[in-house]
Amino acid sequence: MRNYLIFSLFILSFTPLFAQDHYDPAKALSSEELFLKQNQNNRVFLKADQNYLILDASTMVGGYHRQRFFPGDNIRFTLRGESTRFEEEIYSVSDSSFTFVLINEAAGKMEYREVMLRDIHKVKTFRRIPWITEGAFLLPLAGLTYIGADFFNRGIDNQRFTTDRQTLLVGGSMMAAGFVFYKISFSTIKMKGANRIRVLQTY
Structure with a gap:
């Protein structure tokens, strides 16, 4: 029994060495990659000088509130003079517009549509408030x-x-x-x- 215990301790003492032999620094995740892996939404906070949308709203029922839309977020809106309701993922944001991607199945390609902020008529928002x-x-x-x-x-x-x-x-x-x-x-x-x-x- 004593010999078995000594042999087990001997094997366990070499386990960290074997683990280090299989460790490849090239495959290790950077701190930024680990941050993104934990929460994909964190990507928007990793770039300085990145444009994003701010919606300031004051409603009779909900009062004043502000909502942010970053590239990669979905936004639901309608345009002035159009009845179509859009629910699209923001691709990029410029100084006065944002762009989303449309898939043209007939042509088999992606098209980028730019939406000027002045053309937006309504925006549908959601706020999760406990209770x-x-x-x-x-x-x-x-x-x-x-x-x-x-x-x-x-x-x-x-x-x-x-x-x-x-x-x-x-x-x-x-x-x-x-x-x-x-x-x-x-x-x-x-x-x-x-x-x-x-x-x-x-x-």
């Missing part, structure tokens, strides 16, 4: 369930398929609150007044 965003979906469901439970179950009058004003008021309030929470989390920003989109640079 608020979840409530946007759960409260309407809870209100509908509350009204449905009162409607299908026997009440104090021992009758089904009836409800009262108080039940409708409580259930309707839940659904109305869910609608307000939805408008806070999911906003459609029209470019006018204090609502504007512009370009800034990283540093």
